[in-house]
Amino acid sequence: MEQELHRIAQRHMAGERPGHSLQATALVNEAYLRLINVQKMDWQNRAHFLAMAARLMRRILVDSARARRNQKRGGVKITLDEELLVTADRPPDLLALDDALQALEKIDARRSQVIELRFFGGLTVDETAIVLKVAPDTVMRDSRLAKAWLARELSGGTRHDT
């Protein structure tokens, strides 16, 4: 199924039709449409699924961002009108975030996963706690530290690789 999702994503990313701009939701919904087909599969538990969905989404988005970066020549201003909402936030650079998360995973897998579940999976603190089998307070603490650590990584802070 993961492969299937990936294929869908790739097909969209490849931009089969010039002039066809992929909507954010289209990808996700197609993912859903495929996923619900497999609803008869025996999901061992919800946690397994949520963790997988978050991982999946991370992979799809990061791969897309990478593909896009490789195609890009120069910056393009994205005006997020219509379906895409204007936000005041500057989004994190996905590729840098992914790199930083991988680095974090090497030294603290759980905290890395907290971010993956919260950010890519969209899980609430409580849901994350269920998935990781820890208390919600722990998720909050893990998440604070992980974010601080990532923020420093992403802002180009000093690395201590010793």
Add this chain to the structure above:
Amino acid sequence: MTPERFKQISRIYAAARLRAASDRGAFLTEACAGDASLQREVQALLEQPTEGLEGLTPSVIAQAIGNADNGGLTGRQFGVYLVGERIGVGGMGEVYRARDTSLPRDVAIKVLPQAFANDADRLARFEREARVLASLDHPHIGTILGVEESDGIRALVLGLVEGDTLAERIARGPIPLAEALEYARQIADALEAAHEKGIIHRDLKPSNIKITAAGVVKVLDFGLAKAGPLPSSDVLGATVTASGVVLGTAAYMSPEQARGQVVDKRADIWAFGCVLYEMLTGRDAFAGLTPSDTLAAILERDPDLGALPATTPAGIERLLKRCFEKDPKRRLRDIGEARVEIDDAERAQALHAGSSVPTSTTTPVRSSPEPISRRWLAAALLSVVAIVAALLLVSTRGRVPAASAPGQFYVGVTPADSFGPGPTRANPIFPYPTRTDVALSPDGTLLVFSARKEGRQQLYLRALTQLEATPIAGTEDSNSPFFSPDGQWLGFWTGVVDAGAIGELKKMRLDGSPAVPLARVPPLRGATWGPTDIVFATVEGEGRLWRMPAGGGTPETLTRLDSKDRRNHLLPHMLPDGRSVLYTIAPPNFANPQIAVLSLVTGETHVVLDQGVDARYVSSGHLVYVRDGTLMAVPFDLKALRVTGTPSAIVKGLMQAVRTGFISVGDTGAAQFSVSNNGVLVYVRSAPVRDLVMSLVWVDRKGTVTPTSVPPGPYGGPRVSPDGQRVLLWKSGGGTLIHDLVRGGLMPVAPGVWPTFSPDGKQFTFSEPSGFVSMSLDGGVTDRFATDGVKVAGSWSPDGQTLLFTRLGADGVWEIHALSRTGGERKVHPAGKTTITERYPQFSPDGEWFVYSSNEQGEEQVYVERYRSAADRHPISTNGGTAPVWAPSGRELFYEAPAPELEHIRMMAVDVTLSPTFAAGIPDVLFEGQYNPGTPQRHYDVSRDGRFLMLQGPQSPHPPPVTQMVLVLNWFDELKRLAPSDR
């Protein structure tokens, strides 16, 4: 860094965070015990923000995939244009700067989305409008240079407008009054020019409005938006409305758009109000955390005018109020009026400018634009992964707590045209279903609904994994779909919904195998499928509730009607135990309806809830039912079979079959919603059913129409007084009016409806809930006749002693009764218990005979019968007839016959002889036209001079077709929040 080191860091970091910032330095020094590198590390982390990263925002996704194609058109030749850099990307396509190689100018090229370009109708309309706009060459409308096609790509060539959008401008803060009014005037100017050409913008919002450096407004993207509120055909596909993704668009949607109705220029006027409000206050006129919140705000709340700058002229505030009228009919009629209002305000500003504080710099204290909260981000994120998650959770069948936020989607009826049966000959007024016509499979994966396409109604199936529904073969003219508990079978009823009609209860598997007929029964009033039996309600039988083996067999009645109270048993829904059924007990007008439980084992019943209709038990532990078009929920104890909490309103504006204008077979109370066992809700919103506005006209025998001085209105049943001086009319919503044909005028005269004159014309009789009331023409009550139920006066006998009238029986058909001043009341027709409708009784001028219509032969036909001698009966009409009336001379009969065109009738005339024996001639067509829709009273009359007083119309359009349903995932969470159990 090693994991061990990181653990050390994290311990100290966590401990440090518990301390006040001022104490942290000392704490770190102590905790790190001289390890300077450790201390630096923790210190650095403590300085980092810990916000964000709580979910994917649309901007993150856009970053990843927003432009994930091959770089688009940049560098390519497109017609005569050399395409340059991409200057924007949005939902309606990408925009490029391009060089016109034939003229020394730069243009903007907007590539139309594929879905748009593939929609031939929409594209044609758009191109037509684009041409008109181009011909306008308006200073405040973005120049449209043409629609070009090259290499299969369709694009719009636009004048290049440099400058900020109004959205960008507002993002920097509210716009000073004078400046805002100037922009508003230019926007109004643009809309006015377009509206004059019949072009509606449909999606006016700040991001579609550009302001050049010179302060000139350019309104862009006319007509690009879909006519409906959301691209309904794309369902779970392209447009997720769940979580802020279309918020930007939703915020400017008019109530009628939000309801999925067809829009006209008044939707632009609404949006104009939103834009003006936003310019002045810096905040959205209607804001919600989620689109559904926003839509709720649009439908239910008024914007906070207190947020306007204190200097806002009263005229502008008034203008905003008029733009924000929820009812389009009451909204500012013409954007030109806005321009006038703004001109006035600007003039007033200019007068004051010299003497007082410059208003352009004053902005009163107001709250800052709502910050993007975490919850908001979380909501936005839901649009993405959480939908996957939510739906998967749904599929795990509630073994785990469901995800936290409900997701809401619009589901279109495509490829069908509209939800429900649409206008039919039996019911041209109420185009919506009179039976529950949506059903979700128990596992929430399949949706079945009835819809109409090209004049044909049938059932459609949509797996939620599909992008479109497919018609189910063999379900033509079917309604009332319901699933078996295992989701393998679909039950439904096939036939024409009409008084006295018989159709077939059927079942089918959804694998394409043919339908299996189960029983021949009148139109259903609800059906439900238990472990072994199907329980259904229809107009026949003692208790109206029936059961039959789902495998086939003979139906048997279940409940026993209380013979006194004329209340129906209908809308059954099986409880999960399979041994008891919820059902509704209600009189035909649905006054004081109740929900009861019937035990299929013992046959016992008890009432569980008052003021409820169409209750279903849902596995969150609630009864969900409808009260006055609002979906209600109340916790329910399945063991004790009683409610355990207070009812809460959940969804307003649910479509329900009451006040359908077709009370005999249409008012079933059936609500358009369905809930799966795992918390998926589907429902249909109702467009408000409007009164039919009719014109009172004279029509002569040749069909020549002469207007009267009565203004058009929601009238019914004109009756001319015998002296030809006065007319009685009843009004939708209640009340009888009197019109003086000589002196004019229209005066309310009585509170009831369905009036008929006494033979001498000095009095009239009308219906009230408690019975009939006779009144003199000056308004004094002269008599009262107590009788219950829904009843309509037909006519008095010439001696004034007997009133023929119709009453709506509990089985949904009209019966003819006679009320005597001396002998009480008796039923005249039909004899015995039948499902035949007989109505429109009228005595002949000599009182010996009466005319009426009956559908005992199938089609409704006109008969004359000797009063009190039923055997002496004579058919009058030959090809269908209804609403007969005697000519005052008694030598001729008139009646309405069906005309080929929907909503039209043919006025027929038949010569009759009453004595010595009755004889009738051959019916002749007098004229044909759009007259007299609806029942239950004859909506025309004949004057002594042989002219017809008719109601022509309707002048107002029918309720708009409904093209989408609303699908809510994880609805149980919301339910538990909104309707908590008291225990």
